[in-house]
Amino acid sequence: xxxxxxxxxxxxxxxxxxxxxxxxxxxxxxxxxxFDYDSVRMFPAFVWTNYEELFLSPITWKTYFQTLxxxxxxxxxxxIVGFTVAYFLAFHIASPLMQTALFLVCTxxxxxxxxxxxxxxxxxxxxNGLLNQALMGMGAxxxxxxxxxxxxxxxxxxxxxxxxxxxxxxxxxxxxxxxxALIEAARDAGATEWQVLRNVxxxxxxxxxxxxxxxxxxxxxxxxxxxxxxxxxxxxxVGLMMVNAMSLLxxxxxxxxxxxxxxxxxxxxxxMLRIVDIRKEL
Amino acid sequence: MAKAxxxxxxxxxxxxxxxxxxxxxxxxxxAGTYCCLLGPSGCGKTSTLRMIAxxxxxxxxxxxxxxENITELPxxxxxxxxxxxxxxxxxHLSCLDxxxxxxxxxxxxxxxxxxxxxxxxERVEMTAYADRLPAQLSGGQQQRxxxxxxxxxxxxxxxxxxxxxxxxxxxxxxxxxxLKDLQTRLGISFVHVTHSQDEAxxxxxxxxxxxxxxxxxxxxxxxxxxHPATTFVARFxxxxxxxxxxxxxxxxxxxxxxxxxPGAARxxxxxxxxxxxxxxxxxxxxxxxxxxxxxxxxxxxxxxAVDGLDPLSAVLPEAAFFADPVHPGDGVALGWKAEDMHAIx
Numbered sequence: 135x136x137x138x139x140x141x142x143x144x145x146x147x148x149x150x151x152x153x154x155x156x157x158x159x160x161x162x163x164x165x166x167x168x169f170d171y172d173s174v175r176m177f178p179a180f181v182w183t184n185y186e187e188l189f190l191s192p193i194t195w196k197t198y199f200q201t202l203x204x205x206x207x208x209x210x211x212x213x214i215v216g217f218t219v220a221y222f223l224a225f226h227i228a229s230p231l232m233q234t235a236l237f238l239v240c241t242x243x244x245x246x247x248x249x250x251x252x253x254x255x256x257x258x259x260x261x262n263g264l265l266n267q268a269l270m271g272m273g274a275x276x277x278x279x280x281x282x283x284x285x286x287x288x289x290x291x292x293x294x295x296x297x298x299x300x301x302x303x304x305x306x307x308x309x310x311x312x313x314x315a316l317i318e319a320a321r322d323a324g325a326t327e328w329q330v331l332r333n334v335x336x337x338x339x340x341x342x343x344x345x346x347x348x349x350x351x352x353x354x355x356x357x358x359x360x361x362x363x364x365x366x367x368x369x370x371x372v373g374l375m376m377v378n379a380m381s382l383l384x385x386x387x388x389x390x391x392x393x394x395x396x397x398x399x400x401x402x403x404x405x406m407l408r409i410v411d412i413r414k415e416l
Numbered sequence: 417m418a419k420a421x422x423x424x425x426x427x428x429x430x431x432x433x434x435x436x437x438x439x440x441x442x443x444x445x446x447a448g449t450y451c452c453l454l455g456p457s458g459c460g461k462t463s464t465l466r467m468i469a470x471x472x473x474x475x476x477x478x479x480x481x482x483x484e485n486i487t488e489l490p491x492x493x494x495x496x497x498x499x500x501x502x503x504x505x506x507x508h509l510s511c512l513d514x515x516x517x518x519x520x521x522x523x524x525x526x527x528x529x530x531x532x533x534x535x536x537x538e539r540v541e542m543t544a545y546a547d548r549l550p551a552q553l554s555g556g557q558q559q560r561x562x563x564x565x566x567x568x569x570x571x572x573x574x575x576x577x578x579x580x581x582x583x584x585x586x587x588x589x590x591x592x593x594x595l596k597d598l599q600t601r602l603g604i605s606f607v608h609v610t611h612s613q614d615e616a617x618x619x620x621x622x623x624x625x626x627x628x629x630x631x632x633x634x635x636x637x638x639x640x641x642x643h644p645a646t647t648f649v650a651r652f653x654x655x656x657x658x659x660x661x662x663x664x665x666x667x668x669x670x671x672x673x674x675x676x677x678p679g680a681a682r683x684x685x686x687x688x689x690x691x692x693x694x695x696x697x698x699x700x701x702x703x704x705x706x707x708x709x710x711x712x713x714x715x716x717x718x719x720x721a722v723d724g725l726d727p728l729s730a731v732l733p734e735a736a737f738f739a740d741p742v743h744p745g746d747g748v749a750l751g752w753k754a755e756d757m758h759a760i761x
Binding site for chain 2: 318
């Protein structure tokens, strides 16, 4: 019996924290999503109108599609960048000291806040920004490029800038644990560099790729700051929809949207986990 | 089946920066030989093996296989195959896919490579485990899969890097029999790197003892054991007393005169099991003290101290020892027959 009680006691701090900071807030959101509201306040009720309005509005579908598109493109670019950087660090840098040093270099963007990192793109990409001036100075273009800032291009650029490291770290971690003898064994069996990558490195780095993918996708799906700042209000995301609803004091509508978004992200992660069983591969 | 072929190493040298790991060695391994490269760690045996395999490129010198110079060919184009120290089985592939790996790399169709891999697994009696992952196998089973994977390319030479070191002692003896048996059946050369003299003596047709990047002796196990070429070989192979001689000849290092000592040699080696140990006063040239007695089952090892000489050891048959036992601290007389003495320059 003492064992049973001490076990429960040991598990209780974590259970308490999870209950307080995860289950209660999510529960609250679910409850609020069924509340009714008018232009100044909300009242307890059980109505489906929030969900009906959400699903019947074409804007919802467009915004979800837009957000999924951001997530997909960002994921693909982060995967390519992250995999390449991790591969270089893990297989082409021999000394562990140098690996650590270069790894720290990768984290430099994280030494400032998100918002500052994003804002710093504005003087670079703007209509009269550094890049346009440089290109015009070189005579490469006559008119400033308009798509650089306040566009979907800028949003994705910022996402990749912010989140590529989320891909590098877990993939690097998987790669350094690959026994170098396996690479030699593959070469001994006649594998070309490309075949080694395809048949040995990628399958063994898969858990890292999956963890990185989940991080990037989950973060991009819930983002609103980047979209707002970098698109200059010209693009929308699900997060931004919720912020707008809240600024109009339509908390139940925002809550319903949050519940739907949560379900969508959970489904995406579940789909990824079906491809790779992370628990098995860790 | 690939044709068995001779391996020849010509002035083969490997340098890492300023360190010379392998120093201009020359060796000929006839086709169908079980060859063991034997030596302490850092003696250059693994570098030599890796140069034969093509995982290291020689700094100087050549590796010939049959009539072909393979020094700079990539590993898979040489007709050699390597079995790695911890087997290096791909953890994400089943046994069958591990064995089929090199066929897949060559673009052999799925049906054919699976068929050939299954046939190879049958040869090593692992058919029942074809769908298991390497992590689900014991050490001995992993070794068999690794062997099958290496042999599926029909190599003319199989290279084994400390193949038995990952196994427990009982399994080691059994797998060593399997290796020898397999080599005999296949008729190709095996080159086996080891630091265990027992393993080398049990397996090898040709024992190559290496030290500091050079070959000290390359001969049959019996030859190496009975006629060690250098003091290093005599000490490393074990079971020998290496006794320094005084300059000028006729005397041991401690000044004791002995008949029939070789004139020009600087050392003599006497096998520990050829030592004669008797009660003090016997007509033997040396007097010493017993330092230790170790019961080894069939034999008893007696450690001996003699003034002016390095510690000696004698290995006596169990029955002979207990017929007239000695104890640590006892004084004894020591000697050996002239024909059991082997001169080393």
